Amino acid sequence: xxxxxxxxxxxxxxxxxxxxxxxxxxxxxxxxxxxxxxxxxxxxxxxxxxxxxxxxxxxxxxxxxxxxxxxxxxxxxxxxxxxxxxxxxxxxxxxxxxxxxxxxxxxxxxxxxxxxxxxxxxxxxxxxxxxxxxxxxxxxxxxxxxxxxxxxxxxxxxxxxxxxxxxxxxxxxxxxxxxxxxxxxxxxxxxxxxxxxxxxxxxxxxxxxxxxxxxxxxxxxxxxxxxxxxxxxxxxxxxxxxxxxxxxxxxxxxxxxxxxxxxxxxxxxxxxxxxxxxxxxxxxxxxxxxxxxxxxxxxxxxxxxxxxxxxxxx
Amino acid sequence: xxxxxxxxxxxxxxxxxxxxxxxxxxxxxxxxxxxxxxxxxxxxxxxxxxxxxxxxxxxxxxxxxxxxxxxxxxxxxxxxxxxxxxxxxxxxxxxxxxxxxxxxxxxxxxxxxxxxxxxxxxxxxxxxxxxxxxxxxxxxxxxxxxxxxxxxxxxxxxxxxxxxxxxxxxxxxxxxxxxxxxxxxxxxxxxxxxxxxxxxxxxxxxxxxxxxxxxxxxxxxxxxxxxxxxxxxxxxxxxxxxxxxxxxxxxxxxxxxxxxxxxxxxxxxxxxxxxxxxxxxxxxxxxxxxxxxxxxxxxxxxxxxxxxxxxxxx
Ligand SMILES: CC(C)[C@H](C(=O)O)[C@@H](O)C(=O)O
Ligand SMILES: CC(C)[C@H](C(=O)O)[C@@H](O)C(=O)O
Numbered sequence: 001x002x003x004x005x006x007x008x009x010x011x012x013x014x015x016x017x018x019x020x021x022x023x024x025x026x027x028x029x030x031x032x033x034x035x036x037x038x039x040x041x042x043x044x045x046x047x048x049x050x051x052x053x054x055x056x057x058x059x060x061x062x063x064x065x066x067x068x069x070x071x072x073x074x075x076x077x078x079x080x081x082x083x084x085x086x087x088x089x090x091x092x093x094x095x096x097x098x099x100x101x102x103x104x105x106x107x108x109x110x111x112x113x114x115x116x117x118x119x120x121x122x123x124x125x126x127x128x129x130x131x132x133x134x135x136x137x138x139x140x141x142x143x144x145x146x147x148x149x150x151x152x153x154x155x156x157x158x159x160x161x162x163x164x165x166x167x168x169x170x171x172x173x174x175x176x177x178x179x180x181x182x183x184x185x186x187x188x189x190x191x192x193x194x195x196x197x198x199x200x201x202x203x204x205x206x207x208x209x210x211x212x213x214x215x216x217x218x219x220x221x222x223x224x225x226x227x228x229x230x231x232x233x234x235x236x237x238x239x240x241x242x243x244x245x246x247x248x249x250x251x252x253x254x255x256x257x258x259x260x261x262x263x264x265x266x267x268x269x270x271x272x273x274x275x276x277x278x279x280x281x282x283x284x285x286x287x288x289x290x291x292x293x294x295x296x297x298x299x300x301x302x303x304x305x306x307x308x309x310x311x312x313x314x
Numbered sequence: 315x316x317x318x319x320x321x322x323x324x325x326x327x328x329x330x331x332x333x334x335x336x337x338x339x340x341x342x343x344x345x346x347x348x349x350x351x352x353x354x355x356x357x358x359x360x361x362x363x364x365x366x367x368x369x370x371x372x373x374x375x376x377x378x379x380x381x382x383x384x385x386x387x388x389x390x391x392x393x394x395x396x397x398x399x400x401x402x403x404x405x406x407x408x409x410x411x412x413x414x415x416x417x418x419x420x421x422x423x424x425x426x427x428x429x430x431x432x433x434x435x436x437x438x439x440x441x442x443x444x445x446x447x448x449x450x451x452x453x454x455x456x457x458x459x460x461x462x463x464x465x466x467x468x469x470x471x472x473x474x475x476x477x478x479x480x481x482x483x484x485x486x487x488x489x490x491x492x493x494x495x496x497x498x499x500x501x502x503x504x505x506x507x508x509x510x511x512x513x514x515x516x517x518x519x520x521x522x523x524x525x526x527x528x529x530x531x532x533x534x535x536x537x538x539x540x541x542x543x544x545x546x547x548x549x550x551x552x553x554x555x556x557x558x559x560x561x562x563x564x565x566x567x568x569x570x571x572x573x574x575x576x577x578x579x580x581x582x583x584x585x586x587x588x589x590x591x592x593x594x595x596x597x598x599x600x601x602x603x604x605x606x607x608x609x610x611x612x613x614x615x616x617x618x619x620x621x622x623x624x625x626x627x628x
Binding site: 064087088089105109111112114116117118121123124152153154156157158161162182185187188189190191193206210211212214216217218220224262313314 | 507
């Protein structure tokens with residue numbers, strides 16, 4: 001039924017559908033099939049619904065498998081107040097750009113002795129430069145004024161220190177973009193006090209995970225925020241980041257906003273800006289009107305009713 | 315001038331004053347003198363003003379030195395809305411209990427090869443049990459209903475997994491306290507959407523650093539939140555966590571609220587509850603009245619005027 005929106009908006013896309021597999025695919029070590037990865041590699045773009053990782057052993061999280069196999073190095077999460085949907089915050093307009101491949105997500109952990117375990121956080125110059133470059137380029141091409149690098153280099157001087165060093169190097173190439181460095185704890189305090197202090201934020205993996213959820217909370221939650229993963233070779237995989245809400249699965253109650261706004265980022269990546277604008281406008285208008293809203297937004301509409309309302313605005 | 319408050323409130327405390335040293339003390343590897351540590355060890359309690367770490371090489375942060383040398387294993391940060399001081403959030407009442415000795419703060423970092431660095435996050439059974447025990451005991455003795463363990467065990471299965479395992483073990487001993495586990499990113503989203511979902515939160519070091527600042531932001535900032543470090547052998551070192559604000563140092567403009575409310579936690583530790591109540595009430599009343607407020611709270615009072623107003627309420 002999200003496809004319906006694209007049809008009504010006349011988006012010139014031929015969809016290839018891939019489902020999560022029933023068994024672990026040995027080539028991906030997860031329930032994600034090799035064919036689905038190949039499809040993204042071939043088409044360079046993809047749109048991914050929320051996926052729960054089935055509980056079991058010997059496999060990786062589906063999200064992590066995607067990031068790793070497709071080398072999705074930057075995760076871009078725009079977060080803006082939706083007109084008409086009131087929260088405690090007005091006029092939020094933030095872009096979190098998260099390093100998506102390393103840091104605390106290395107998967108390297110071991111027991112040192114009984115009762116003592118360690119995890120390795122890995123920061124590389126290559127991945128840090130790459131995500132910093134992406135962030136500054138994004139700021140420049142999207143008319144953004146400021147990039148804030150978020151870190152804890154007062155404690156992790158070597159790892160976060162390297163990350164900052166790379167950001168500084170890249171910042172030099174973008175004299176028109178203001179560059180600043182903010183410690184993660186202070187950043188969280190400032191975000192809840194006054195989110196307008198920030199613009200584009202770039203950071204290592206775990207901080208990006210935390211900050212992007214915090215930002216989503218400011219405007220109403222993950223059900224409303226788009227996300228797009230950028231990979232080498234121009235790959236863009238848009239995704240709804242919220243959970244798969246098994247409690248309402250199949251009940252026609254889910255809110256498709258995050259998925260549709262993520263699709264909008266995918267359309268922009270394909271330079272289909274007019275289509276992107278049309279869909280984004282229709283989604284925002286439907287929410288602003290407030291007549292049809294799904295349960296998570298305090299309404300009583302089904303997914304179909306909400307989607308139909310969006311189509312009516314197209 | 316904070317001492318003035320204690321005098322007016324007739325607090326039966328004899329103060330020993332210790333200043334940050336002019337040179338690095340080889341016995342502490344920091345500007346913190348050995349004598350100041352000995353003083354806390356001997357007296358079992360202490361009150362620490364905000365301390366900036368002087369820039370230089372070959373020494374550690376003063377805060378970290380204190381935590382390490384005194385084995386301050388739990389950092390307790392109560393965070394509650396101050397009547398009369400309006401923020402976006404009403405009725406906030408949260409207790410963050412932070413493991414204070416290990417995790418991402420191990421200080422173990424190295425370069426693997428050029429351009430590749432790693433930090434070690436260490437979690438031990440001993441420190442996790444100890445802080446979990448503190449959190450549940452705190453909940454029980456302070457009439458709190460719920461303890462939430464904050465983690466990222468879906469990614470750091472071994473380290474955060476061990477932390478959770480310890481929390482679960484301790485939770486079993488406290489059947490009257492509700493126990494739940496919340497992923498850090500989700501916790502941040504929930505905190506900004508609705509802080510009343512939480513009560514006591516316990517977590518590894520870095521998450522505690524982040525969450526406690528986020529919580530402080532909800533009620534107005536670190537200038538208003540107390541903090542107390544608990545060490546082995548009944549040591550309690552209360553501290554103002556905010557920066558040392560060098561821009562206003564010596565100008566009689568600083569807000570002593572965080573320091574005074576931290577002192578209140580110290581008095582409670584000494585079972586001087588009537589004195590603690592008196593000072594806390596006087597501080598809260600002065601802020602609620604709103605006649606005397608320091609610049610950070612939007613007022614124009616000097617520290618002296620604000621402190622005098624507190625003394626008038628005593
Ligand atoms: C589900 C989880 C592994 C994932 C992450 O930690 O990255 C999620 O929180 C996200 O932000 O995409
Ligand atoms: C100053 C810094 C080292 C410290 C920390 O990271 O613990 C501070 O943020 C705190 O919360 O006490």
